[in-house]
Amino acid sequence: xxxxKVIILDLTGCxxxxxxxxxxxxxxxxxxxxxxxxxxxxxxxxxxxxxxxxLIIGEYTMSEEFxxxxxxxxxxxxxxxxxxxxxxxxxxxxxxFSYRIES
Numbered sequence: 604x605x606x607x608k609v610i611i612l613d614l615t616g617c618x619x620x621x622x623x624x625x626x627x628x629x630x631x632x633x634x635x636x637x638x639x640x641x642x643x644x645x646x647x648x649x650x651x652x653x654x655x656x657x658l659i660i661g662e663y664t665m666s667e668e669f670x671x672x673x674x675x676x677x678x679x680x681x682x683x684x685x686x687x688x689x690x691x692x693x694x695x696x697x698x699x700f701s702y703r704i705e706s
Contacts, residue, residue: 610654615661623672641675648683657702 612630617623624639631654633647657680662673680702687700 607655608653610652610657612657612659613661614659615664617661617665617669620669620672623669627676641679644676645679645682648679649686652683652700655698655700657700659702659704660706662704663706 610630612626614623614626617626621639624637624644627633627644628635628637628639631647631652633651637643637647662669665673683700684702687697690697691699
């Protein structure tokens with residue numbers, strides 16, 4: 604049985620939007636040319652993310668100013684969960700996806 608691939612996105616103490624996207628780029632192993640915006644995140648999340656699960660830690664240490672940014676990220680991850688669930692029931696080469704948030 605193949606081992607589950609888990610990406611750990613550590614947002615502990617993240618203070619700047621650019622830093623948030625850099626942490627995303629590194630955790631997801633996105634290319635250097637990652638556009639550091641939510642459109643680029645969605646594009647690469649769908650095309651380049653082969654993880655089975657994403658574990659987000661430390662998001663509760665971030666300022667309230669990031670609430671909208673985190674909401675955007677959660678919506679995209681929710682959409683990927685939904686799309687992968689639908690597609691994995693049809694195609695053998697697409698695996699289900701999940702994410703969870705830990706404090």
